[in-house]
Amino acid sequence: MNDRPARIVLLGPQRERHDAGTVVAGLGEPGPVALITAGWQEWEEDDARVRGALGPDAFNLRLWGRAERVWRDDPDLAAGHHALQDAVRLLRRAYNVRLARAMDAWIDLQALAGDAAVLDPERDAALEAVRALDRYHADRLRVLRDAFYRRYDPLMRGSVGREREDIRRALEPARVVVIEGGHVPALLNRLRLFGVDGLLAAKTVVACSGGAMALAERVVLFHDSPPWGPGHAEVGEVGLGLVPGVVALPHASERLRLDDTDRVSRFARRFEPDTCVLLDPGVRLEWANGWRSQRVQRLAPSGRVEPWRTAA
Numbered sequence: 001m002n003d004r005p006a007r008i009v010l011l012g013p014q015r016e017r018h019d020a021g022t023v024v025a026g027l028g029e030p031g032p033v034a035l036i037t038a039g040w041q042e043w044e045e046d047d048a049r050v051r052g053a054l055g056p057d058a059f060n061l062r063l064w065g066r067a068e069r070v071w072r073d074d075p076d077l078a079a080g081h082h083a084l085q086d087a088v089r090l091l092r093r094a095y096n097v098r099l100a101r102a103m104d105a106w107i108d109l110q111a112l113a114g115d116a117a118v119l120d121p122e123r124d125a126a127l128e129a130v131r132a133l134d135r136y137h138a139d140r141l142r143v144l145r146d147a148f149y150r151r152y153d154p155l156m157r158g159s160v161g162r163e164r165e166d167i168r169r170a171l172e173p174a175r176v177v178v179i180e181g182g183h184v185p186a187l188l189n190r191l192r193l194f195g196v197d198g199l200l201a202a203k204t205v206v207a208c209s210g211g212a213m214a215l216a217e218r219v220v221l222f223h224d225s226p227p228w229g230p231g232h233a234e235v236g237e238v239g240l241g242l243v244p245g246v247v248a249l250p251h252a253s254e255r256l257r258l259d260d261t262d263r264v265s266r267f268a269r270r271f272e273p274d275t276c277v278l279l280d281p282g283v284r285l286e287w288a289n290g291w292r293s294q295r296v297q298r299l300a301p302s303g304r305v306e307p308w309r310t311a312a
Contacts, residue, residue, distance in 0.1 A: 003197070003198050003199075003200065003201040004200070004201065004242060005177075005200045005201070005202070005203050005204060005205045005242065006201075006202050006203060006204060006288065007204045007205070007286065007287070007288040008204070008205045008206075008207065008215060008242060008243055008286070008287045008288070009023055009204070009205070009206045009207070009284060009285070009286045009287075010207050010212040010215070010243065010246075010248060010277075010279060010284070010285040010286070010287070011023065011206065011207070011208045011209070011212065011279070011283065011284055011285075012208070012209060012250055012251075012279040012280045012281045012282065012283045013181070013208070013209045013250055013251055013279075013280075013281050014050070014180070014181075014208050014209065015281060018049065018050060018053035018054075019208075019281075019282065019284070020050075020053065020054065020178050020206050020208055021050075021052075021053030021054050021055075023206055023284065024054055024055070024176055024178065024206060025055070027176060027204060029175040029176050029204060030175060031057070031173045031174055031175050031176075032055075032057035032058060032059055032173055032174050033054045033055055033057065033058040033059075033174060033176045033177070033178060034058075034059060034060075034061055034170065034171055034174040034176070034177045034178070035047060035050060035051060035054065035058055035059065035060045035061065035177075035178050035180070036060075036061050036063055036177065036178070036179045036180065036187075036191070036196070036211070037050070037060060037064070037180045037182070038063035038064040038067075038182075038186060038187050038190040038191070039180060039181050039182025039183050039184060039186055039187035039210050039211065039214075040064070040180065040182040040183075041064055041182065041183055041186055042064070044060070044062060044063075044064040044065060045060070045062070045065070047060050050178075050180065054178060058178075059170070061167055061170060061171075061196075063167075063190040063191070063193075063194060063196070064186070064190060066163045066166075066167070066190075066194065067189075067190050067193055067194075069159075069163070070159045070160055070163060070193070073159040074157060074158075074159035074160075076152075077152055077154060077157060077159065077160070080148060080151065080152050081148070081152075081189075081193075084144060084145065084148045085189075087144050088141065088144060088185075091137070091140055091141065091144065092234075092236070095133070095137045095140075095234065095235075096232075096234060098133055099130070099133060099232055099234060100230060100232065102126070102129050102130045102133050103130060103230070103232045104230075105126050105129070106123070106126035106127055106129070106130055106266070107266070109122055109123045109126050110123055110262070110266075127269060127270065130270055131270060134218075134235045134270070137235050138218060138235055138238050141237065141238050142238055145192075145238075154193055155194075155195055160193060160194065163194060164194045164195055167194055167196065167199065168199055171199050171203075174203065175203055175204060176203065176204045176205075176206065177200060177203055177204070177205050177206070178205075178206045178207075178208070178211075179205060179206070179207040179208065179211035179214065179215070180208050180209070180210075180211055181208055181209035181210025181211045181212070181213070181250065182210055183210070184210045184213050184214050184219055184236070184237060185219075185236065185237050187210065187211065187214050188214050188219070188237055188239070188240070191214065191240065192240075197240050197242065200242075205242070209250040209251070209279065210250060212243075212248040212250065212279055212285075213239065213248045213250065214237075214239055214240060215239060215240050215241075215242045215243050215248075216239040216240075216241070216242075216243055216246055216247060216248050217238075217239055217241045217243075217244065217245075217274070218235050218237070218238060218239055218247065218274075219235070219236045219237035219238070219239050220233050220234070220235060220236065220247050220249070220271065220276075221233065221234050221235075221236035222234075222249065222252075222255060222256065222267075223255045224255060224256050224257045224260070224263060225255075225257070233267060233270070243287045244287075245273070245274050245275060245291075246274055246275050246276075246277050246285075246291075247271050247274045247275070247276045247277070248277060248279055249276055249277060249278050249279055249299075250279040250280075251279075251280070252278035252279065252280060253278065253280050256299075258305050261302075261303030261304065262303060264299050264300070264303045264304070264305065265300075265301055265302065265303035267299050268298075268299040268300055268301045268303075269301045272301065275298050275308060276298055276299040277293075277296050277297070277298050277308060278296065278297045278298065278299070278305070279296075280297075282295060283295050283296050284296075290310075291310040292310055293308055293310045296308045296310075
């Protein structure tokens, strides 16, 4: 892929302090810093603190606001996008019905006592059924989205083309692009609508929390103790695929029962061969033709949480 960023830095949540500002300052890259906060949705412009941390020349690409203009100017495209989101939500409900049963079968088989020679192949088959369902769901998401883009071809429509050209010009002097988190599907929808991933060649991308999730090959939604439901992790979206081989888990120490070795092991084994990395506050993980990490831990198939050893 020729339009990949030159370097990608994944960070954890940006709460009391804004690590991205320190990271960007340490990069020593000249020029203004571009900011993407589309995952904040209607609060996209509440960005003064972030821009202040990134430097006086930082500017927001306002992808959420641009999409709102597109919907107003192009009702046909807006209707098509709305129909796509309805289909994605329905597909997610169907996936979760099937996922609950598949996960329960795997968990029950793990707990079943008896001859391992008899039960282990059944347990392995149950795990593969969960993995197959995850792959199937990701494929269905791709099919729905591909059908939308084939029918509407947004980048060839004036409403989108004008905004994308403005985005392209704005990005020209920027060597660094910071992507904040928030609502990851909303963020991904706006990045895709304007083809922003195709405008990042030779730039450094600093992706925080949900922004890091969006850059991976798949977005895994997770919470071991949700207010309702069994707490099974789910493949929530197909990501941009700009960073390989990781499942990004922001807020992992808050949302996962890391002392439950059975749950940790199931999570790690389910998403193999990808590495499930904990993006807690202060964590930094960098990709540039290979991974380098600082203070990054991973979920291990053994059920432990352990440091992720990457190249120095």
